[in-house]
Amino acid sequence: MIFDRKDKDNTTLLNLYKRLLYPRMVEEKMLILLRQGRIGKWFSGIGQEAIAVGSTLAMHKEEYILPMHRNLGVFTSRDIPLTKLMAQWQGKVTGFTKGRDRSFHFGTQEHRIIGMISHLGPQMALADGIALADLIANKQHATLVFTGEGATSEGDFHEAVNVAAVWDLPVIFLIENNGYGLSTPINEQYKCNDLVDRAIGYGIEGFQVDGNNILEVYDLISSIARRMRETPKPVLIECLTFRMRGHEEASGTKYVPKELLEEWAEKDPVRNFERYLMEQQILSQESVLEIKRHFRAKIEKDIETAFNEAEPEVNTDRELNDMYFPYASPAVHPLGPSTEMRYLDAISDGLRLAMQNHPNLVLMGQDIGDYGGAFKITDGFVQEFGKERVRNTPICESAIVGAALGLSINGFKAMMEMQFADFVTCGFNQIVNNLAKTHYRWGEKADVVVRMPTGAGTSAGPFHSQSNEAWFTKTPGLKVVYPAFPTDAKGLLLASFQDPNPVIYFEHKYLYRSLSGPVPEGYYTVEIGKANVLQQGEQCCIITYGLGVHWALAYLNENPAISATLVDLRSLQPWDREAVANAVKTTGRVLILHEDTLSSGFGAELAAWIAEHCFEDLDAPVMRCASSDTAIPMSKALEEDFLAKSRLADTIKRLLAY
Structure with missing residues (x-):
């Protein structure tokens, strides 16, 4: 492996080494903990650290990075404390997700890192949106997003790269080509010679780099990001590397030919860079041992601190409330005519x-x-x-x-x-x-x-x-x-x-x-979650929304003898339980009407809730009027027969006759 320091001074090279070594040592500790049974799962990035570390250090601190679960070096290079990371991995309440998710499935605005979800590929579109925001705000920023060679087969990869190309977004799409998607080798994943060749099809630049050479990665990303800040255009980079461990540790590597593992072991990014710095007399055996001693002690301390952090306490109300960003909806009443x-x-x-x-x-x-x-x-x-x-x-x-x-x-x-x-x-x-x-x-x-x-x-x-x-x-x-x-x-x-x-x-x-x-006229709002009671009656209530409201109004206008309460839900999530309960209590008979098909339509949720919470107010079974459990036909006659409207009169008749 050939390293070209260019104009980097010794301090810069030493910093790169420490940044490269640290995530490797954290991972080695994690593998020990796994064997001890103190942790349950680990996705190893051993052998790929140069990509995560080199690319992260090439980006400005205020620029977003969207990594994957083998990119520990991104998080450590952005100086996220190991205690916080370990708390996240162990599901502690002090982790980024408060015990709600594991691994690197989190984001942090403080560190400008947006983590992935388990579905491979969606993070690339998020990078497009982040870069678009920078572009509109006239910020000279680049956005870096990671993907693996396996995820380049996903439609999300194509869509995101194409949108970035069409809109000239400042996104660096970085492919970590590490040889295997779980156990599937690259010759079973794509047919082109090199993934970087795909850049041509999108009309953008593409670069291939030795992903195990931290200087090459750092220099290339630095150059591209610098240019991208001035002239926004996306770039595709293929980093050639190898996954030395299993997809996760439980998977093993038995499917990998022994000679392939041996070949890539010789290209170890940490060991080779360490050897180079010794040749340059920037490192010595003694200094390496001292750096490792320092890191080892820090890692041991931070990990044990995280193990002692509190577990999440069960609080159902908090869990329910945290599904949504806290927001009190201020009513804005109409003022104009x-x-x-x-x-x-x-x-x-x-x-x-x-x-x-x-x-x-x-x-x-x-x-x-x-x-x-x-x-x-x-x-x-x-x-x-x-x-x-x-x-x-x-x-x-x-x-x-x-x-x-x-x-x-x-x-x-x-x-x-x-x-x-x-x-x-x-x-x-x-x-x-x-x-x-x-x-x-x-x-x-x-x-x-x-x-x-x-x-x-x-x-x-x-x-x-x-x-x-x-x-x-x-x-x-x-x-x-x-x-x-x-x-x-x-x-x-x-x-x-x-x-x-x-x-x-x-x-x-x-x-x-x-x-x-x-x-x-003018600006006003209608409260989300608040139903509208269009008319009051005593014989039955019709609970509906959308086009169903107009079917119900037409039927009641044609049958003025029927005294019905008509509730237009307007919002389905959240929905107005109080309005529904009052309508049921007033009438004792309930018809739920909607255009969607009957089975598992939203009316089923309403019917179940009414049966559970308003049972004593009912004088008849809750009845549903919905469209047929078929696909929607094109023919006008067939469509009319499909729709719930065709059964509305009969359903109301049955309800009132009960």
């Missing part, structure tokens, strides 16, 4: 006011720029707010949800428009595992709104008509709203942008141009 508006225009008006009220709000979505969106809700927004804040995106739902979270992490608010709610499946992981769990895991808010044009009634068929709100109402950490009227559409949207938690905002496509109503 009302204007007749279509449902679609009320959403557009709310979105425009949000952009004016929150200068750090960025809108993203397919065709939302000059075209104005598939439904023209953002028509004219580019002219008013500029392309930096109203951003057309490539077709890549996962990357854009991830970028929205990255924007939030770096001080912005973000909205992503799903062109159709059905397409959210392509961004599902980012929503339910990143947006929803970030605050619970390490206390960081996810200030993101995802707009979801939803619902049937337009003969759009199985892939443009689903009501999929139940996918999200069961996911703790998300808020879910579903307005039925123009005034609520505007007020709930503005409330969603005020709330620093992730909000899934459902808007019904059928109502866009078919429904109009009075909408207050």
Whole structure:
């Protein structure tokens, strides 16, 4: 291994050595603890330290790094105390996640490190969002994100690199090519000769470097980051290295040919750099022993301190509350007169006011720029707010949800428009595992709104008509709203942008141009979690939301003899238990109506809650009226038969006759 010190003085080289040695010695101690049974799991980065340490030291302290679980050197080089790291690994209350997650699945704003989740790849889109925030704020920063060679097969890799390329984002995508994804060798993972060659396809620069040579890694990342701060463009780097231990220690390395392990053992990044510094007379045998003695004593002390830290105390209320960023929703009442508006225009008006009220709000979505969106809700927004804040995106739902979270992490608010709610499946992981769990895991808010044009009634068929709100109402950490009227559409949207938690905002496509109503002028909010009781009655109550509200209103208008209480939930997570309980108590008979399919629809949760908490107030079984348990057909006749509306009259008749 050839080292080129260039203009580095002895002090710099010695610091690089100490930074390189320290995580190696921590890992060696962890392997001893594992054999002793004092810890239960460890993902070793032995043999790869030069990448983590060299690249981290090349970045500025205020620049974000998004590492993976074999990058201990990132955390130690950012001077995170070992006691804090050990507390995290052991699930102590003093760890970054308070015992809620393990390993490196955490972030820390203090150290500008955003950890990964177990799903490989999503962190790369977060890097895009972080870099975009820097770009918009005119900060001359670079962002460094790690991935393994195995994760380059994930769609998240392609989406994130492509978005960064299209938007000229200052992101360094660093691939640690360590030979194996668990036990799968690289010849079974990709067909190209070198992963760096993929840069050509994205129209960006790519570099390959000896990942075991700390000077080469440090010099390359330093040069790229320096240039990137001046001229933002993404770069792909392939670091060639090897995983000397198992995927985790329990996996072992029996699947690795012995001669391959021997070959890479000769390329050990710590031992080779140590030998070089001795040749340069910067180190001696005595100084090495002294450095190791010092580190060993410190490591022993810090680890034992962490072992003695407190375990988490069980507190169910605290766990529930910590799913969400603390936020008291201040009501903003309308002050101006009302204007007749279509449902679609009320959403557009709310979105425009949000952009004016929150200068750090960025809108993203397919065709939302000059075209104005598939439904023209953002028509004219580019002219008013500029392309930096109203951003057309490539077709890549996962990357854009991830970028929205990255924007939030770096001080912005973000909205992503799903062109159709059905397409959210392509961004599902980012929503339910990143947006929803970030605050619970390490206390960081996810200030993101995802707009979801939803619902049937337009003969759009199985892939443009689903009501999929139940996918999200069961996911703790998300808020879910579903307005039925123009005034609520505007007020709930503005409330969603005020709330620093992730909000899934459902808007019904059928109502866009078919429904109009009075909408207050100016800025106001509708409280998330508060239902609207549209009318009071005594015979039964109908609990519904979205298009179901209008089905119920039409039926009751056609049947004035029926005295019914009608509750429009408006919010599904959280939902208004008090309003529901009062409606049940007043009437004794309950019909739950929604457009979603019957089985496991949100109505099932309502019915179960009412049966458990309002049983003594019931005079009849809770009945549900929902759409058929099939995909949504395109034919108008078949679609009408599918929808819950076709069964509403019969269900009410059965309820009242009980």
